[in-house]
Amino acid sequence: MESQIHKIHQQLVSKEISCTKLVQERLDLLKSNTHNTVNSLLDTLALDLAAKVDVKIAGGQEIGLLEGIPFGIKDVYMVQGTLTTASSDLLKKYKSPYTATAIQKLLDTGAIPLVKENCDSFGHGSSSENTIFGAVKNAINTDLVSGGSSGGSAVNVAKDFTVFSIGGDTGGSVRQPAGYNKIYGLKPTYGRISRFGLMAYASSTDCVGPIAKSIEDIRIVLNVMSGKDIKDQTTYQSKAISEQNILNADEIKTVGYFKNFIETDAIDAKVKADFLSAIGxxxxxxxxxxxxxxxxxxxxxxxYYTLAMAETASNLSRLDGTNYGNRIEGVNLKDTYSITRSENFSEETKRRIVGGNQVLSQGFSDEIYLKGLNLRDQISENFEKDFKEVDIILSPVTPNSPPKIGDSLKDPLAMYLSDAYTVGFSLGQLPTLTVPQGTETGLQITAAKNNDELVLKFANFLKDTI
Structure with a gap:
């Protein structure tokens, strides 16, 4: 199968390229790139690790498949000793005291982190414009947004600045930018990968997700990060997915699609025509x-936004400048909290905190928040019913093509509606993969809970079909 990881591994083993040279070349590309993908480079760490890999190879020792492979990390993951800013003013000088479980598992295999990647601040956005580091520019057309919130991660992969990147998906934040930049992006089943060390946006739908240029590379990285973690009680032990198992999709007999996603005035005519062509x-x-x-x-x-705003209002309540963050002193403690949060949170983050506190407040929680919880249960029940009829659900990633930079910031509602085809699968906590075929922004493949392998199987089938 096509795989950059396998290809680079063979180049390292055969001494066709040194790990130090490989890492330096990628660091140089990241330094000179004009897409605003970089929040901070991990150059000293990366080159130190690369030198150790070279010593092993020179000494005739075997190296693992991921050993020496350069990757990127969305800037919402803790990596001990590195800046972890969440692309925000509040945390622009914050250094991680520990490392996220998913990232540590990759480090344990010898994979080499190059960069903390630009993203929407605290994951709040669908365009990677809501960031103190400047809007991330699309890999294909720099006039367009990169998608969000994992825009920097997607562009780095698409431009070959990193071999793979680790994004975070709450309502589509891996899948949508993967579609906008024509690569693969996976939101695994909720709980398959530990969220420990990922800055929480909406805890009930946050997922760690790999972004790569091939299905095989997605599979390799997924296997490494998956598993039970005592630091995250929502995790479960999962079976590794073998390369051989995803080569044959004969067991997939029935595919479904949501007709109301396609029979609506909100969908672009070309996206609709291309999707129906893929179905044919x-x-x-x-x-x-x-x-x-x-x-x-x-x-x-x-x-989705009712529940996500409620959860983010709760999760971000700890960020007041007392224990960490960019504290701004006021005339008293209450004033200090107010100024610190007002000055350091972006407009979009403040919008979501205010909205979340509103739906959780007395007089509104029964009418809005509890109704949202009830609807989430109904959505999950709908999926259970659907997967008794079909093996896979196929859908467009977005109803429209990527907007121009600046347009989303003028119209937050339009930005929220761009998530219309991704958020349902997040609420259902289902494994969903974006593939770069079918429509301008790709297709989404979804299977029942814990059936991530089936998603990868169908992706391989689609690669040779459309």
Whole structure:
């Protein structure tokens, strides 16, 4: 199978390239790039680790598959001793005291971190414009947004600045930028990978997700990061997915799609035509295709943002400049809290905190928040019913093409609605993969909970079909 990880591994083993040279070349690309993907370079750490790999190879020792492979990290993950800013003023000088579990697992294999990557501040956005480091520019057309919130991670992979990157997906933050930049991005089943050390946005849907240029590289990285973690009680032990297992998709007999995603005025005409063309090619391979009923997009977006804003208001309440962060002194303690949060949070983050506190407040929580929880349960039940009828659900990643830089900031509602096709699968906590085929922003492949392997199987099938 196509794989940059395998290719680079062979180049290192055969001494076709040294690890130090490989890492230095990628660091140079990151330094000179004009897409605003870099929050901070981990150059000293990366070169030290690369030198150790070179010593092992020179000494005739075996190296692991990921050993010496350069990767990027969205700047919402703790890596001990490094700046972890969440692209925010509040944490622009904050250094991590520990390392996130998912990242530590990669470090334990010998993978080499190069960069903390630009993103929407605290994951709040769908365009990677809501950042103190400047808007991340699309890898294909720099006039367009990169998608968010893992925009820097997606662009670094698309431009070959990193071999793979680790993003974070709450409502589509890995899948949407992967689609905008024509690469692969996976939101695994919720709980498959530990969230310990990932700055929490909405704890009930936050997922650690790999971004790469091939299905095989997604599989390799997913296997390494997966597993039970005593520091995250939502995690579970999962079975490793083998390369051989995802080569054959014969067990996939039925594919479904939500007709209300396609039969709506909100979808771009070309996205609709391309999606239906992909469906036609799948049918031609002998797979049964079923139209499914689902909640309207407006209901999905409203439910997701009601719950996500409530959770982020709670999660970010700890950031007041007392224990960490950029504290701004006021005339008294209350004034200090107020000024610190007002001055250091972005407009979008403040919008979400205010919205979250509103739906949790007395007089509103029963009417709005509890209704959102009830709708989330109904959405999960709908998925359980659907997966009794179909093996896979296929959908566009977004209803429209990527907007120009600046447009999303003028219209927050339009930004929220760009998540219409991703948030439902987040609420259902389902494994969903963006593939760079089918429409201008790719296709989403979704399977039932804990069935991440089936998603990768169908992705391989699609690669040769459309």
């Amino acid at each position: 090619k799948i049918k031609a391979k002998g797979i049964e295709v079923k139209e499914l009923d689902f909640f309207e997009s407006d209901t999905l977006v409203s439910t």
